[in-house]
Amino acid sequence: MRMPRDVSVLRITPPADLVLKTAVCSYGYFKLAPNRWDEASQAYHTIVRSGDEQLINVAVTQPSQALRVTCRPGVWRTDAVNVRRQLSRILRLDEDFSAFHKRHAGAKRAGFGRLIRSATLFEDIVKTMTVCNVAWANSVRMNELLCEHFGDGGFPTPSQLAGSRADAVKRKCKVGYRAAWIVRLARDVAAGKFDVAWFEDTQRDGDESFDRLRIIHGVGPYAANNICMLLGHYDRLAIDTETYRHFKQVHQVDTAGRDAQLHRRIERHYEKYRPYQYLAYWYELWHGYGDRFVAEDTR
């Protein structure tokens, strides 16, 4: 049997408007394991899987327009296809943002729009569960521990978590009450009761996806809207306390209003960007953070 080399280098030709750092660092999930951005080398690091077993350490840089992908260990053709497919999902290489950029000059200038996501929808859902109702540092820790204890370094697969007890996940990963939700979802995905592929169909309607996501135990209105955004449905705003804070501060809104009123006001404000309301909102937030978004461990 031929053994793979220690290192393989792949080359990916991305869409012309892709700026690697902007795509990676414009959404907080780039700080959640197994993701990492190395500012010194301007490299995005992650760990992907080829099949359920093989873990591949990946480093992506953009020395020219093309992406340079370094894989350790080296990969053969089938594994290379898997690496390319997963990076395509992570960096949204198949999405076209030209219509959004026509409406938003600032986002166009910044090359903004490709918000990083995970290699799989399962990982996106679990990551969303770990960022709810918790300080950011805790979310970082939960994802590190999930990778360490249940994913052998990579993000755990549904089958890896499905065979685990919720109390073990809770104890080892410090995820608290989220453990039961995570294990339940993993079991449903592994058993085929929750069809992940259904959501990946680009023709799906955002409302339809939202309704199905809400069936998942642990996915409320905020989480479902956030996951819809990750699926490419940008016409839905994941409104949370951070949105309220941002809106009150940036748009000088009277803080005496009730949340429901503020919620409607926020939706009206971004309506002009339909169907890209979320991107317009997130651009404001990201632009306001500036380099702090990359440098700090808080959002």
Next chain:
DNA sequence: GGTAGACCTGGACGC
């Protein structure tokens, strides 16, 4: 449909 309280965790803060 709207609201209140419980739920894990860990850091920040006041005492």
Next chain:
DNA sequence: GCGTCCAGGTCTACC
């Protein structure tokens, strides 16, 4: 040190 509060919510029971 210790208690309390809070963070990019969700669920359940109750009205």
